[in-house]
Every structure is written in structure tokens, then in C-alpha cells.
Amino acid sequence: MKSGFVALIGRPNVGKSTLMNTLIGQKIAITSNKPQTTRNRIQTVFTDERGQIVFLDTPGIHKAKNKLGEYMVKVSTRTLRDVDMVLWLVEPSTFIGEGDEHIFEILSSVNIPVILAINKMDSLKQKEDMLEVIAKYSSRMKFAEVVPVSALKGTNTDKLLDIIFKYLSEGPMYYDEDTVTDQPIKQIAAELIREKALRFLQEEIPHGIAVEIDTFNYRDSGDMVDIEAAIVCEKDSHKGIIIGKGGSMLKRIGTAARKDIEGLLESRVNLKLWVKVRPKWRDSDVQMKNFGYNPKDL
Ligand SMILES: Nc1nc2c(ncn2[C@@H]2O[C@H](COP(=O)(O)OP(=O)(O)O)[C@@H](O)[C@H]2O)c(=O)[nH]1
Numbered sequence: 432m433k434s435g436f437v438a439l440i441g442r443p444n445v446g447k448s449t450l451m452n453t454l455i456g457q458k459i460a461i462t463s464n465k466p467q468t469t470r471n472r473i474q475t476v477f478t479d480e481r482g483q484i485v486f487l488d489t490p491g492i493h494k495a496k497n498k499l500g501e502y503m504v505k506v507s508t509r510t511l512r513d514v515d516m517v518l519w520l521v522e523p524s525t526f527i528g529e530g531d532e533h534i535f536e537i538l539s540s541v542n543i544p545v546i547l548a549i550n551k552m553d554s555l556k557q558k559e560d561m562l563e564v565i566a567k568y569s570s571r572m573k574f575a576e577v578v579p580v581s582a583l584k585g586t587n588t589d590k591l592l593d594i595i596f597k598y599l600s601e602g603p604m605y606y607d608e609d610t611v612t613d614q615p616i617k618q619i620a621a622e623l624i625r626e627k628a629l630r631f632l633q634e635e636i637p638h639g640i641a642v643e644i645d646t647f648n649y650r651d652s653g654d655m656v657d658i659e660a661a662i663v664c665e666k667d668s669h670k671g672i673i674i675g676k677g678g679s680m681l682k683r684i685g686t687a688a689r690k691d692i693e694g695l696l697e698s699r700v701n702l703k704l705w706v707k708v709r710p711k712w713r714d715s716d717v718q719m720k721n722f723g724y725n726p727k728d729l
């Protein structure tokens with residue numbers, strides 16, 4: 432059996448979390464069209480007769496604007512120290528921006544295979560354009576393989592799994608075959624709530640949001656889980672927007688999150704949401720730790 436740890440890296444919003452979910456066939460990491468959706472390292476496990484791949488989804492590598500941002504970049508770069516392979520995701524464009532230049536720099540000092548996945552191939556009309564993108568990146572460094580994929584449509588993702596197994600060595604099973612993630616279920620539930628807030632809210636508000644689960648109780652009857660959670664934001668004005676007119680926004684977030692959490696828990700869910708203000712929590716060590724973003728854990 433083959434096994435190993437594979438880090439997914441790339442700029443925010445290239446589709447790392449979407450690809451990881453597609454590869455393991457289950458939604459564990461939340462995704463959105465807002466950059467910096469993923470904040471922590473999320474580990475998921477793929478097991479079949481060939482062996483086991485442990486994927487590490489990371490926050491995107493970007494220019495940090497606050498302590499939370501610094502923490503996120505550190506998560507991404509530290510992850511590279513403990514893995515057997517890197518899966519670098521880029522967009523199908525021949526323009527290589529500052530963010531990807533920075534990743535070239537980071538990768539120049541790693542001695543493990545790097546697979547380049549050019550994601551969002553569904554967004555390209557011309558096949559020739561993809562060949563140009565491949566040529567552009569390949570001229571810059573030696574990749575183990577370069578493969579165009581669509582995380583959203585599932586194109587070439589089986590091929591990508593084949594390629595990953597090809598470059599892994601024989602090794603032990605790190606998790607039993609039923610394990611899909613190291614994330615506690617309570618944390619996935621909190622993330623699903625944050626995902627809905629990210630999706631429904633405009634622009635700068637989502638970045639200052641965290642979700643705290645206050646209650647998580649399975650009823651004795653076994654057919655209902657009671658969850659109370661707080662959406663934490665940085666300003667009173669944001670609180671008003673999150674609640675919405677007559678509570679409409681909070682209701683929308685709650686309804687969508689409840690449906691997803693019911694799917695996750697395979698049970699009915701009674702979800703109560705609150706909104707709390709914690710000014711500048713993204714620059715507070717104590718608050719960050721409170722929400723599970725602890726630099727000491729890295
Ligand atoms: N068209 C297209 N969009 C994609 C694809 N993969 C991801 N996306 C979208 O890109 C956005 C960012 O995805 P996400 O996985 O959160 O990116 P991350 O920040 O790198 O983890 C979301 O809106 C996804 O739906 C793809 O293969 N094709």
C-alpha cells in the first residue's frame with residue numbers, strides 16, 4: 432500500500448477547498464467566491480485499494496493585513512515542512528502575478544515532488560490557451576507533472592488521484608479506512624454557518640466574521656440536535672447588516688446552514704443563531720485563540 436501527506440497550496444480563491452472536497456467525494460472544507468475563506472489547516476483522508484492520501488487544505492498564501500492574516504499565511508507555509516508532496520493550484524492564465532511569484536520562491540527550496548494542477552479548465556474555451564498556460568509555468572520550474580483539472584465539474588480529478596499515487600511511496604495507513612477528516616464535527620458545523628455568512632454578505636464584512644458554537648446537544652430521543660451559535664463580527668454596523676431587516680439576513684443564513692448541518696449530522700437540527708460584536712478581534716491574540724486560530728498550535 433502507498434500512503435503520504437499532500438499539501439494543497441495556491442493563491443486564495445483558486446479552488447483548493449473545492450478540489451479537496453471533489454477528490455475525497457465529500458464536502459468537508461467550506462468554499463466561497465471570497466478570498467481567504469479557509470483559515471485553518473484542514474486534513475482529509477482518501478483511502479482505496481491503492482492506499483491512502485492525506486490531503487492538507489491550507490489558507491491561500493497572500494499579503495497579511497492583520498494577525499489573523501499572518502496566522503493564515505504561516506499555516507500555509509508551515510504545512511510544506513511536513514508533507515510528502517505538493518499540489519499547487521493555479522488559474523488557467525498565462526499572467527503570473529505577485530502571489531504566484533511568491534509561491535515559485537517558496538517552492539524553490541522544497542525537495543519533494545510538486546504537481547501543478549491548472550484548475551478551472553471549464554472556464555477556458557480554447558484548448559490552445561491551456562497549452563500556453565502549461566508552457567508558461569513549466570518554463571519556470573520542474574514539475575513532477577502538470578495537469579489541467581476542473582474541481583467544480585470533476586474533470587480529470589480521477590487522473591489527478593492516479594498521478595498522486597504514482598509519486599507516493601509505500602507506507603502505513605495513518606487513519607482507518609472510514610476516516611474522512613480530522614475536523615471535529617462541531618467545528619465543521621461552525622464552518623458551515625460561516626460559509627453561509629460569507630456567501631450571503633457583501634464584501635468586507637465576511638472577513639471579520641467568526642462563529643462560536645455555544646451549545647451542541649443530541650436530544651435523548653435521538654432525532655434532534657440543538658445547536659446555539661454566535662456569529663461574531665467586528666462592528667455594530669456589521670451586526671445590523673448580519674441581522675438584516677426584521678432579522679431577514681440572519682434567518683437566511685440560519686436556514687441554509689441548518690440544511691447543510693442536517694446533512695452532515697444525518698439528523699434534524701434546531702439551530703439558534705445570535706450576533707455578537709468583538710471589536711478588532713482579528714488583531715487580538717486572546718480572541719483569535721478563543722476562535723481556534725492559535726499560532727502556538729502551528
Ligand atoms: N469555474 C470554476 N470555478 C471553480 C472551480 N473550482 C473552484 N471554483 C470556484 O472558485 C471559488 C473559490 O473556490 P474555493 O475552493 O473556496 O477556493 P480556495 O480559496 O482556493 O479554497 C468558488 O466560487 C468555487 O466555486 C472550477 O473548477 N471551475
Ligand SMILES: [Mg+2]
Nearest residue numbers: 447448468469
Ligand atoms: Mg479554501
